[in-house]
Amino acid sequence: MESILVLAHADESGAALSKGSLEAVTAGQELAARLNAEISVGIVATDAAKAASAVSRAGARVLAVAGEAFAQARFASDAAACEALCRAAKATIVIAPQSSRFARVMAAVAHRFGGFVDTHITAIGGTEAVEATRWFYRQRIEAVVSREKRPWFLLVDAGTHEAFAGESGEAPFERVAVELPAMRTNVTGVRAPKQDEQTIRPDAKLLFVAGAGWTKKQPDGKTHVDEAGNLILQFLHASGASLGSSKSLVDQGGEGNSVLPFLTHLNQVGQTGSTPRHAKGLATCCHGEEPHVVGWRFIGERRAVSLDANCGWTRGKADVVYVADAFAVMAKVNELLNRGA
Numbered sequence: 412m413e414s415i416l417v418l419a420h421a422d423e424s425g426a427a428l429s430k431g432s433l434e435a436v437t438a439g440q441e442l443a444a445r446l447n448a449e450i451s452v453g454i455v456a457t458d459a460a461k462a463a464s465a466v467s468r469a470g471a472r473v474l475a476v477a478g479e480a481f482a483q484a485r486f487a488s489d490a491a492a493c494e495a496l497c498r499a500a501k502a503t504i505v506i507a508p509q510s511s512r513f514a515r516v517m518a519a520v521a522h523r524f525g526g527f528v529d530t531h532i533t534a535i536g537g538t539e540a541v542e543a544t545r546w547f548y549r550q551r552i553e554a555v556v557s558r559e560k561r562p563w564f565l566l567v568d569a570g571t572h573e574a575f576a577g578e579s580g581e582a583p584f585e586r587v588a589v590e591l592p593a594m595r596t597n598v599t600g601v602r603a604p605k606q607d608e609q610t611i612r613p614d615a616k617l618l619f620v621a622g623a624g625w626t627k628k629q630p631d632g633k634t635h636v637d638e639a640g641n642l643i644l645q646f647l648h649a650s651g652a653s654l655g656s657s658k659s660l661v662d663q664g665g666e667g668n669s670v671l672p673f674l675t676h677l678n679q680v681g682q683t684g685s686t687p688r689h690a691k692g693l694a695t696c697c698h699g700e701e702p703h704v705v706g707w708r709f710i711g712e713r714r715a716v717s718l719d720a721n722c723g724w725t726r727g728k729a730d731v732v733y734v735a736d737a738f739a740v741m742a743k744v745n746e747l748l749n750r751g752a
């Protein structure tokens with residue numbers, strides 16, 4: 412019989428479980444129910460009692476590694492914590508969020524047990540055996556993987572499961588002791604852009620894509636890059652959308668052309684960019700070519716604003732296309748958003 416362990420870590424507060432961790436709890440619960448297997452949740456947090464309360468109704472044995480040493484994401488302490496939790500749970504299947512914190516340590520933890528790790532899992536199925544689904548070749552081939560090797564570690568992609576949301580209450584949990592190795596790294600602070608400057612927002616409902624058209628000559632024969640930048644930033648601010656870009660637009664920076672200063676290659680969506688997950692997407696000034704649209708695989712409802720009535724979006728890539736000037740459309744949308752309409 413499999414013994415399932417969900418590894419979960421706290422968010423920046425040190426006491427609340429991250430959303431990805433709660434999604435992993437759901438994945439673990441569903442698998443445990445199908446296999447009729449035992450499930451444990453292993454928590455890495457500063458304040459274990461508070462973090463454990465979020466999973467008090469998960470029907471799982473709760474184990475926790477806690478203390479100041481685990482306030483920061485650091486390879487040595489996180490790997491030791493995960494190892495101790497796996498040992499305590501005698502886990503054969505370990506499910507964890509594909510967060511930067513756990514993705515960094517999980518291959519090493521699997522290696523310490525002579526186990527196997529698979530990353531970017533999007534679904535876990537199977538009733539007799541465990542079957543993990545993931546995409547290969549830039550999200551073009553979907554594979555279902557099963558393995559004999561145990562323990563088997565599965566890092567689950569964010570946004571693929573509902574976050575576990577049971578009522579929180581006092582939860583009995585078992586404290587697991589960790590022998591920490593000598594640690595060379597101490598995180599003395601975090602330097603991050605202000606929330607307003609952070610344009611990539613994986614949890615946003617809407618993906619707003621800017622294409623190269625924003626910086627091209629418009630019908631008056633001139634470019635309007637500053638106006639484009641203002642319209643896009645105003646919209647992101649008012650809507651909370653995440654900002655994506657076509658490759659042509661982000662590449663312009665390398666050619667010495669005038670570009671939108673808040674865009675980097677991290678914003679690029681597509682075959683050689685990212686494949687984000689959002690409920691809705693709105694493309695503006697973008698042609699909708701296949702290498703770009705392949706990055707929209709996990710976008711639910713797709714809309715586009717393009718001047719070109721013959722663009723890729725109109726050829727079946729979008730649900731709704733507005734053949735219109737995006738400058739005018741976004742100015743009107745911003746006006747409505749600011750009015751609270």
Ligand SMILES: Cc1cc2nc3c(=O)[nH]c(=O)nc-3n(C[C@H](O)[C@H](O)[C@H](O)COP(=O)(O)OP(=O)(O)OC[C@H]3O[C@@H](n4cnc5c(N)ncnc54)[C@H](O)[C@@H]3O)c2cc1C
Pocket residue numbers: 621622623624625627629656657658659660679680681682683684685695696697698699700701702703706716717718719722735736737738
């Ligand atoms: C191997 C390979 C990998 C690639 N990978 C990627 C990738 O990962 N991501 C990616 O995006 N691309 C990728 N590309 C490039 C891709 O094929 C396209 O060249 C690129 O997506 C085009 O970007 P665009 O639509 O923004 O620009 P353009 O093709 O220049 O289109 C601009 C559009 O804006 C419209 N427009 C202009 N002004 C306005 C206005 N005022 N209002 C409304 N619309 C307006 C125009 O009508 C036009 O349709 C790849 C290409 C190759 C060969």
